[in-house]
Ligand SMILES: O=C(O)[C@@H](O)[C@@H](O)[C@H](O)[C@H](O)CO
């Protein structure tokens with residue numbers, strides 16, 4: 547099955563999404579997500595200049611060899627742009643192979659390890675009451691797990707909270723980076739009140755998750771983890787920047803609150819110590835940014851040796867193509883933990899028709915051959931790219947901080 551064409555489709559139905567389509571001489575095609583929020587055209591250039599011309603004529607069935615060619619052959623290995631480009635090719639080839647075998651992708655990976663995939667939704671509010679109302683809406687929809695984020699008095703803009711109540715949260719909201727102001731002390735003093743309020747209204751069984759979004763130092767993260775132990779969180783996410791994997795040793799010394807990290811990782815080397823030393827409980831590294839199924843399967847298998855479970859990133863800046871492939875992976879992977887799901891807006895679902903379905907707090911990936919997601923190229927063309935950047939954060943004294 548020879549690759550005869552490979553092209554990138556950039557579309558912006560409410561937000562920028564980048565898709566790679568690989569077509570074979572047998573008329574089959576596969577698609578992969580190549581979206582890197584705020585750096586979309588960097589991945590497009592990497593693919594169009596350095597990857598796609600080298601794919602033409604290759605055997606689409608040779609997924610591993612193509613992966614090794616693109617990884618080792620790059621010389622300048624790793625990094626989010628390179629690994630997102632490799633991921634797009636990889637997922638498209640897995641989609642193709644499953645279509646050629648006329649089976650849903652999860653079958654090709656090894657079959658079902660579970661009947662359905664538990665997901666968590668995002669409950670946000672400008673204040674605690676607003677967040678509680680959103681939690682109630684998610685519980686009504688059947689969610690068993692909800693991530694809770696709310697505004698913090700004295701901080702104008704905080705992570706995860708839409709500008710106006712009821713609006714969809716989209717962080718890449720300006721041409722060049724918006725500048726937000728952050729105050730750790732105000733956040734640390736306030737956020738435990740949010741979890742107390744959620745437990746008070748919804749009881750002990752609802753899984754509560756929270757994303758710190760890289761903003762604490764290790765000892766502050768240890769302090770927060772200890773402070774929220776009475777609320778039995780499912781996980782505390784990105785509690786400190788994880789380039790220094792050893793910093794999690796300090797956090798682990800102070801708290802038993804489960805830790806999740808990894809949505810910004812793009813290779814197994816970003817999380818090797820975290821997993822091997824059991825410094826985390828969930829690895830969030832996902833298909834679109836970490837080299838696709840071929841590489842993330844290695845990460846998941848390595849994590850299983852240390853009882854670390856998967857908890858894939860699933861924000862709306864990952865396209866339905868990534869979501870579809872992730873749900874097949876989640877259906878197969880033995881050490882599954884949970885899957886993040888932020889619903890895409892209707893325009894995006896129209897551009898990307900898909901087989902996955904939500905029911906009672908869980909997803910099923912569908913039985914369509916491949917990952918079950920397609921792209922309507924005519925519709926995609928109606929939404930031209932528009933640059934959008936993620937914000938930056940500064941402390942009140944102007945120090946550039948982690949967003
Ligand atoms: O856990 C999450 O979903 C967040 O960390 C993301 O929404 C993240 O802010 C975006 O993916 C950045 O593009």
Ligand SMILES: [Mg+2]
Pocket residue numbers: 757759783784809
């Ligand atoms: Mg996150």
